[in-house]
Amino acid sequence: MTKNIQTHDAVTKKDAVNLDRRGVLQMAGAGVAALGLAAIANTATATANAKALNMTREWDKVFPQSDKVDHEKVSFTNRYGITLVGDLYLPKDRAQGALPAIAVCGPFGAVKEQSSGLYAQTMAERGFVTLAFDPSYTGESGGEPRNVASPDINTEDFMAAVDYLGLHGSVDRERIGVIGICGWGGMALNAVAADKRVKAVVASTMYDMTRVMSKGYNDSVTLEQRTQALEQMSRQRWEDAANGAPDYGPPSLDLQGGEPQFVLEYHDYYRTPRGYHARAVNSGNAWTQTTPLSFMNMPILSYISEISPRPVLLIHGENAHSRYFSETAYEAAAEPKELLIVPGANHTDLYDKLDVIPFDRMVAFFGDALV
Incomplete structure (x- = not known):
C-alpha cells in the first residue's frame, strides 16, 4: 500500500480475480447469437457516421505540437454506434515491433485539444502510442443531441478506445493502459x-461525477435538495419532449462575482488563452439541462476494488478542492494502489502545467505495468 506526498514507491502485491464466464454468457442468452449481424450493422453505421463528421486537419490544440511524435486524426465507433474522433500520437523514433499504448480522456467538459491531448502527446514523447479522444456527443465526436453526458456511454467510450488501440498495427494489445483526467478519472x-x-x-485530479452530481461538493446536498433537483429535471423532460430538442443551461464559467476560488481556477483555464477551445463545453458553451439526471443514482465507483490485481495510480494536488475524491477512491480500491499527492498543486494545475504534472512517475508506473 502506498500513500505518499513526495515518495514515489510503487506497490506490486497482486490478487487473483475469478470470473464465471459461463454464467455471464448464459445471462446474455439469445443476444450472443445476434452478435454477428450486429457487427455487420455496426460497421455500416461507423462508415456513415465517419463521412458525416467534420474533422479539422489543422493543428488547433491549446499546446504546441511536438517534433518528437507523429500525429494523426482518427475515428472509431463505440458499442452504441457513435463515432468518436481522436488524436493518435506515436513516438517518431519508435523501434520496430508493437509498443505499449494508453487511451486518454478528460477533463469533464473538455476536448482532446486541451488537457488530454497534452497528456497524450507527452506520453508519446516517452515511448507510448497514445490516443486522446472526444467523448460521445461532444467535440468532434458524433452523437445527438450535442453536449450531453452519460456515465454508461462515457464509460463505454474508454472501452471503444481500447478496441481501436488493440487493432492498431503499432500497438501490443496486451500492453494497454488508461489515463483519465478530472471527471474522466472516475x-x-x-x-x-x-x-x-x-x-x-x-486517474489524475479525479472527480467522481456521479457523486458530485448526486451529493454536491463534500456530500453537502440534503435529501430535500436532491429531490428538488430530480423534480426539476424530471419536468424538464416534458419541456424537451414538447420542443423536440433539449434545453441548455447558461454558458459555462460566466463569472458574476463572489465565486469560490476553484471556480476562478476553472475560469483561468477554460475561458482564457491558457486553455480556451471553442468546442469545449466548459469554454462558454453548456450542457443540456437534464445531463445530471443519469448521474444521480448510478455510482460509478461501486466496483473499483475489482480493478485489482491490476495497479491503480491516483494523482491529486495537495491544495485541490477535489482532493477528497481521490482519497476516498484510494481507500475503496484494492492493492496494488498508490495515491500521489503533488505538493502545492491545485486542481487545474494538473491540467497543463508540465512542471507540476508527474509525468516521470506515470512513465515509471506504466513501464512497470505494461510489460
Whole structure:
C-alpha cells in the first residue's frame, strides 16, 4: 500500500480475480447469437457516421505540437454506434515491433485539444502510442443531441478506445493502459473495473461525477435538495419532449462575482488563452439541462476494488478542492494502489502545467505495468 506526498514507491502485491464466464454468457442468452449481424450493422453505421463528421486537419490544440511524435486524426465507433474522433500520437523514433499504448480522456467538459491531448502527446514523447479522444456527443465526436453526458456511454467510450488501440498495427494489445483526467478519472476507473483488457489505470485530479452530481461538493446536498433537483429535471423532460430538442443551461464559467476560488481556477483555464477551445463545453458553451439526471443514482465507483490485481495510480494536488475524491477512491480500491499527492498543486494545475504534472512517475508506473 502506498500513500505518499513526495515518495514515489510503487506497490506490486497482486490478487487473483475469478470470473464465471459461463454464467455471464448464459445471462446474455439469445443476444450472443445476434452478435454477428450486429457487427455487420455496426460497421455500416461507423462508415456513415465517419463521412458525416467534420474533422479539422489543422493543428488547433491549446499546446504546441511536438517534433518528437507523429500525429494523426482518427475515428472509431463505440458499442452504441457513435463515432468518436481522436488524436493518435506515436513516438517518431519508435523501434520496430508493437509498443505499449494508453487511451486518454478528460477533463469533464473538455476536448482532446486541451488537457488530454497534452497528456497524450507527452506520453508519446516517452515511448507510448497514445490516443486522446472526444467523448460521445461532444467535440468532434458524433452523437445527438450535442453536449450531453452519460456515465454508461462515457464509460463505454474508454472501452471503444481500447478496441481501436488493440487493432492498431503499432500497438501490443496486451500492453494497454488508461489515463483519465478530472471527471474522466472516475470514468477511467469504472471502465477498467469492467474491461479486463486494460493492464493499468491512472486517474489524475479525479472527480467522481456521479457523486458530485448526486451529493454536491463534500456530500453537502440534503435529501430535500436532491429531490428538488430530480423534480426539476424530471419536468424538464416534458419541456424537451414538447420542443423536440433539449434545453441548455447558461454558458459555462460566466463569472458574476463572489465565486469560490476553484471556480476562478476553472475560469483561468477554460475561458482564457491558457486553455480556451471553442468546442469545449466548459469554454462558454453548456450542457443540456437534464445531463445530471443519469448521474444521480448510478455510482460509478461501486466496483473499483475489482480493478485489482491490476495497479491503480491516483494523482491529486495537495491544495485541490477535489482532493477528497481521490482519497476516498484510494481507500475503496484494492492493492496494488498508490495515491500521489503533488505538493502545492491545485486542481487545474494538473491540467497543463508540465512542471507540476508527474509525468516521470506515470512513465515509471506504466513501464512497470505494461510489460
